[in-house]
Amino acid sequence: MNKLTYFPGCSAHGTSEEFDHTLKLVMQTLDVQMEEIPDWNCCGATSAHVMTENLALALPMRNLVLAERLENKTMGIACASCYSRMKGTKKHLDENPELARRINTTVIDEGEYKGTIDIKSMLQYCYEEIGLETIKSKVTKSLSGLKVACYYGCLLTRPKDITLFDSPEYPMSMDLLMEALGAKAMEFDFKTECCGASFSISNTEVVESLSGKILEVAKESGAHLIVVACPLCQSNLDMRQPDIEKHTGRKFDLPVMYFTQLMALAFGYPEKELKLPKHIVSVEAALKHIGEAIPEPEKVKKIKKAVEAESEVE
Amino acid sequence: MITLGLLEKNTFLEAVNKKSGTNVLECYQCGKCVSTCPVSGYMDFPPREIMQMIKLGLKEECYMANSMWFCLTCSACSGRCPREIDVPAVMEAIRHLAIEENYRSENKKVKDIRKFHDIFLDMIKRYGRNYELRMMAEFNIRTRNLFKDMHLAPKALLKGKIPIGHESTKSAKAIQKMYKLAEKLEKDMK
Numbered sequence: 001m002n003k004l005t006y007f008p009g010c011s012a013h014g015t016s017e018e019f020d021h022t023l024k025l026v027m028q029t030l031d032v033q034m035e036e037i038p039d040w041n042c043c044g045a046t047s048a049h050v051m052t053e054n055l056a057l058a059l060p061m062r063n064l065v066l067a068e069r070l071e072n073k074t075m076g077i078a079c080a081s082c083y084s085r086m087k088g089t090k091k092h093l094d095e096n097p098e099l100a101r102r103i104n105t106t107v108i109d110e111g112e113y114k115g116t117i118d119i120k121s122m123l124q125y126c127y128e129e130i131g132l133e134t135i136k137s138k139v140t141k142s143l144s145g146l147k148v149a150c151y152y153g154c155l156l157t158r159p160k161d162i163t164l165f166d167s168p169e170y171p172m173s174m175d176l177l178m179e180a181l182g183a184k185a186m187e188f189d190f191k192t193e194c195c196g197a198s199f200s201i202s203n204t205e206v207v208e209s210l211s212g213k214i215l216e217v218a219k220e221s222g223a224h225l226i227v228v229a230c231p232l233c234q235s236n237l238d239m240r241q242p243d244i245e246k247h248t249g250r251k252f253d254l255p256v257m258y259f260t261q262l263m264a265l266a267f268g269y270p271e272k273e274l275k276l277p278k279h280i281v282s283v284e285a286a287l288k289h290i291g292e293a294i295p296e297p298e299k300v301k302k303i304k305k306a307v308e309a310e311s312e313v314e
Numbered sequence: 315m316i317t318l319g320l321l322e323k324n325t326f327l328e329a330v331n332k333k334s335g336t337n338v339l340e341c342y343q344c345g346k347c348v349s350t351c352p353v354s355g356y357m358d359f360p361p362r363e364i365m366q367m368i369k370l371g372l373k374e375e376c377y378m379a380n381s382m383w384f385c386l387t388c389s390a391c392s393g394r395c396p397r398e399i400d401v402p403a404v405m406e407a408i409r410h411l412a413i414e415e416n417y418r419s420e421n422k423k424v425k426d427i428r429k430f431h432d433i434f435l436d437m438i439k440r441y442g443r444n445y446e447l448r449m450m451a452e453f454n455i456r457t458r459n460l461f462k463d464m465h466l467a468p469k470a471l472l473k474g475k476i477p478i479g480h481e482s483t484k485s486a487k488a489i490q491k492m493y494k495l496a497e498k499l500e501k502d503m504k
Contacts, residue, residue, distance in 0.1 A: 010444040010446075014476065015446055015476055015477075039484050040485070041489055042442065042444045044435075045434065045444065046431070047434035048438075049406065050409065050431050051435060052435075053500065054503075055492075058492050059438070059492070062488065062492065102499060102503075103499070106491075106492045106499060107488070107492055109488060109491070154388035154389060154390070158388065158390065168389075192390070196352075198386070201430055201449065201450055201453050201463075202426045202429070202430035202453065203426065203427060204462075204463070235475075239475060278473050279475075280469060280475060
């Protein structure tokens with residue numbers, strides 16, 4: 001059994017409870033024991049680094065110190081924003097030991113910062129540490145027939161010198177993970193465009209515009225639903241979708257699910273474990289596509305025909 | 315009068331470079347950041363222009379612009395910058411300098427964004443964690459816009475999308491101490 005230090009982040013106990021819940025189920029199936037950091041605090045998210053310098057480092061540092069106490073090699077983080085803050089802070093502190101020493105004085109009650117823990121997003125952990133083969137071997141209910149658009153958002157792969165994971169322009173890890181579950185990952189050009197993030201409350205029209213474009217491109221890809229790995233992306237694309245539809249006059253009807261919900265489904269957990277009623281855009285119709293045969297796209301048919309015709313001439 | 319930074323020492327440029335850990339002089343004004351940035355259309359001056367303004371030492375113009383408040387730190391620009399400039403770090407440096415030197419834009423959007431962040435940081439100070447519903451409610455009260463997003467409430471609350479209650483953490487006390495010490499540290503470092 002593998003052990004993993006786990007940092008859920010504030011939204012895991014709020015808007016993204018279904019992410020947290022299904023993640024725990026999935027890790028159980030994959031034989032990973034998750035140890036939640038006791039008494040963790042908010043990483044400061046967008047606000048701390050926007051307004052302050054020291055607090056933006058001190059808040060994540062407290063969590064890092066607490067995480068180091070658990071003595072596991074790796075810490076897995078559910079929320080993409082927490083992941084970015086914690087990993088960015090670690091890099092910054094490790095490169096500036098003098099600064100690390102000074103910031104450490106603000107959380108010295110918790111202990112000394114050592115910089116020993118390896119930080120991974122849960123998507124990264126599934127992809128790199130567990131591996132697609134193992135994940136594939138646990139699938140009891142293939143998701144074949146389901147077409148998905150994998151949306152990574154900004155912070156899972158960017159900036160690349162902090163995340164050190166996948167491509168910052170066109171990542172494929174989540175796509176390959178979905179294919180391992182049997183689903184079909186569609187070509188989707190807006191994988192890493194920003195959804196508007198923390199402007200959700202303070203600057204809603206920006207979020208509606210940015211998320212609207214993502215929904216539009218996802219719809220055009222032919223996907224039945226969008227798969228995400230970030231709570232803020234999920235709530236912007238899902239909760240704001242009815243408003244976006246109202247303001248653009250376009251009907252999207254695109255449910256937004258966490259990759260762990262689909263993993264749990266493929267691992268044979270009953271639908272009620274996915275906490276589907278929490279979704280603002282209903283998921284049911286999209287999941288009915290599971291088991292359907294996906295016809296070959298017209299383009300591919302045409303190319304095949306042309307190739308056949310050519311070989312006949314020869 | 316605008317000087318080209320040749321005659322006078324450009325202290326603003328130096329301050330930004332020091333804080334951001336990047337060299338703004340590297341910028342050769344290609345504009346790739348502007349075409350990449352998802353919010354450049356909302357900015358008074360898109361990133362490319364901000365870079366040039368820093369080079370010209372236009373400090374106050376930078377401080378009063380909304381640009382650095384609109385930057386979402388998505389890092390799309392820095393990933394594509396051919397000069398490998400950390401543009402979000404530059405935006406952050408200007409923002410921090412403007413806060414330190416007490417510059418406040420009267421732009422409504424900027425005020426809203428600042429208020430949001432203030433509330434967020436208050437929330438962490440009080441509870442050690444952030445609670446979305448409280449956050450939204452408090453923002454509406456403090457911006458005197460009580461009905462913002464109220465149409466989402468029935469559905470979001472009924473479906474349990476946004477939980478009503480919240481847990482208290484033991485960490486709150488430790489966080490309050492941290493806030494105090496961090497503030498003191500910030501003063502000492504100046």
